[in-house]
Amino acid sequence: MRARMALKLSQTQYEHREIELKAKPLHLLSLSPKGTVPVLWLKDADQECVIDQSLEIMKWSLGRHDPEHCLSQDPHQSSAMFDLIEQNDQGFKFNLDRYKYPHRFGLTDPLPFRQIGALFLEALNAQLMSSAFLFGPTRSLADLALMPFVRQFAHVDPTWFDQLPLEPLKAWLRGMENSELFVSIMTKRPLWSEDA
C-alpha cells in the first residue's frame, strides 16, 4: 500500500501486476527470491534493476518526483522521519504481527503485543497534537509509510481502537483512509497472469 501511494503521488507510470500470495508467479520469484511484495522491476533497453522493499520503492519514486514535498529538505527532520519509520518497521510491526496473528507465532495471548503497540500509537498521537500530520501541516514520507500499519492495527479490533483516548491519531487515520490518494490505490485490480 505504501509503495503504491508513493508511486501514485510521484506520478510514476508503471504496469501494475496484481498477484496472489498463495500462487506467486515464477517470474516474481526469479526477480526477487524472497517472495514478498511489492517488487518493482525497472527495465530499459540497456539495464534492469529490482527494488523489492516497499520503503526503498517509496524513496526511489519520490526521489524522482515529489510534488507534495514528502521528502524533507531539512536534514534534522529527514533523520527524525527515518527514525520514526525504523521504529515502525522494526518495533511496531513486530507487535502488530503478534497481535494480529498470534497463532502464527505459537502465541495464545495477543494482548501484551497490543499493549506494547499502543505505546507507539500514544507517541504518534503526541506528535499529532501539534500538527495535522506527523511532521507538519502536510503529509510526509512518514505519514505514508506508517499509515498502512496503524490501519491494520486499528482493524484487528475496531471497537477497542475506537475507544482509545487518542483523538488526533484517530482523526489522522480517518483523514488518510479517506484521502483521494488512498482511495485511488485501493481500487481492486484483476490478477495478472504469467500466460497473458
Ligand SMILES: N[C@@H](CCC(=O)N[C@@H](CS)C(=O)NCC(=O)O)C(=O)O
Ligand atoms: N519488508 C518488506 C515486507 C513486505 C511483506 O512482508 N509483504 C507481505 C505482504 S504485505 C508479503 O509479501 N508476504 C509474503 C507472503 O505472505 O507470502 C517490504 O516492506 O517490502
